[in-house]
Amino acid sequence: MSGTPSPRPGTRRIWSSALGLVAAAVLAVGVNMLVDRLAPRARMDLTEQRLYTLSEGTRSVLQNLQDPVTLRLFYSRRLGAAVPAYGAYAERVRAMLEEYVAVSGGKVRLEVFDPEPFSETEDRALAFGLQGVPVDQSGEQIYFGLAGVNLLDDERTIPFFQPERERFLEFDLTRLVYELSNPRRPVVGVMSTLPVNGDPRMMMMMRGSPMAQPYAVMQTLRQFFTVQDVALDAQRIGDDVQVLLVVHPQDLPDATLYAIDQFVMRGGKLIVFVDPHSEGQASRPGPGGQPTRQTASNLDRLLNAWGVEVPENGVVLDLRGAWRVRANPTDRVQAVDYVAWFNLQGDSISQTEVATAQLNQVTVASAGWVRPRDGATIEFVPLLRSSERSMTASVEHVRDNPNPARILAEFRPDNLRRTIAARVRGELASAFPDGPPPPPEGAERPADFPPHRARSEGPANFVVVADADILEDRYWVRVQDFFGQQVMTPVSDNGALVANLVDTFSGGDALISLRSRGESLRPFTVVEDIRRDADARFRQTERDLQATLEQTERRLRELRQGQGGERGQGSAVITPEQRAEIDAARAQILQTRQQLRAVQLELRRDIEGLETWLRVINIAAVPLLLTVFALGLGIARARRRAAARA
16 A cells, blocks of 8 residues: 655654754743743843942932933944953943843833944034044044933033043943933032142142142032032131031131031031141142142141040051152162052951942042040941051151151051041030130121031931042042043042042932942953062072173172272272182073073963964853763763663
8 A cells, every 4th residue: 555655764864853942942932921921120240340230329319310312322333442441341331221221111212323434413413523533544533431411401521431430430431320310419519728729829920730620529529529629717607508518627716617617516516627747738839839848737726625536646557558659869779669548458457338339449548537525425437447567657758858768667556446437326415615705806796607506417428538539549549541531540449438428428228338449440350470480489589680881880890990809000900800700690691581581482372272272262261161062962862762761
């Protein structure tokens, strides 16, 4: 009986496998579509530093948005193709912005544009003020910036995303959204004897000098707050001022001290920066053209009455984190640890306070220390502390022509930690128990002069920082020219510390945790360790070579002068023994140089060998694992079939 032949078993297996693959593909696509529709906000951040996990401060800002905010990301794909590092950074920026959209519940809208040369999109980017940068010799501009607008057409922009500021990406993005959604800002008063808002005299004397410009920390504060100057002879602090910064107070009149006292008594928040020696003031010319010798400041009358004291005649020295500076030109040592200038890191920065928990590094210079007075009933919380490898010294060591090498040679740590900045809370008594002092001679009291308060209205809050140089630009920012624009890149979190403190005291805790995050471009620590080890060996060999060269040159000078040899008439005669000594020294120099080249070659070999292994692992590891998995699966299936036949 004839009929259609039945498919062979091998053909059936092939068709079954093909249908299985198709079904698996359909299932994968269907699951992805289902998850995308039902759980669009489901995300998992597997990065070590939680780079894509938004902080509570950012979530608070996004979830409390009242009106929509539109963010327009302008990114030229040509930039990523030309410079892969920018392409990786652009992916992180876009992923972060998408997270903002998800958390905001639709209040943040994201639009992404690729501005082609001479297109309408490029015109829009230029209209927003974004910065175009040439990527090749053709002169065409590429863009990588962000523009945000609200319903009132207020605009905020990030002209160009700098990879150097990646640690501050969340801060920059949230700041932009925050400014668009909060038109009214807290008022911060600033009373300072330092030119924190720029020095007009320096502007006239040296136009364009960094000393004539406002401090970078003031620019940071103005991004979030309304900043008002408060006169050094003010008799009253305005009711609209929520936070008062008193910077390096020197010889303030009693009327002004009383104004600060009553500001705190009525619930105002105070941040004081005092200093046993202001490096900033010592480096600036005074009214007579020369730097002033009076570089110390204090607020003792108020602080002592409130249970706090700052010793005025001493500075803290700390070996951990000390800056490497140039020693005296006459010294053979070119760089030395200057223990009066140091970075505070790790456990030197409080991790329990919201204003400091996210900080990585704070730099201080010739700082003093803060401590509670005996019998004080205040809450004293250290924010910044020195390490155990610290000591105190007289301020004279750093005031007049300090010698870093000598200070380091005399350094003897005492295993005690000093508090450099502290938050203080408690019910306080006025430093003027008998009421207000008389007004300055020739002045009258303001018409709205408030009644005297003998005690604070509830617990008072203030911060004391025993270093005014923490505000100086040179200790925490680097200014670079980027295609004609000045770009400030923080190298320490000094500005973030001040902004965090003001944020906390003004009642806006939302931005506290946004100051510093990790970086997606992680350093290759293994290669760096190899490089450092090899560099250490190289430097040691280099020092030995230099010593040998100096010794040989000194011996040659002796021979030229006739020392150690026979003297002729007006000239020195080199003996065969001396010639042999010179030849031996030259041979030793040649051998040492060969060793030096061998160390350098070994350094390259170590790194190149490691890179080769990494390439092999990255390229072959996944296919190899899949192959092993497939072989294991095939062997298991074969064994099951054999067992079934048996």
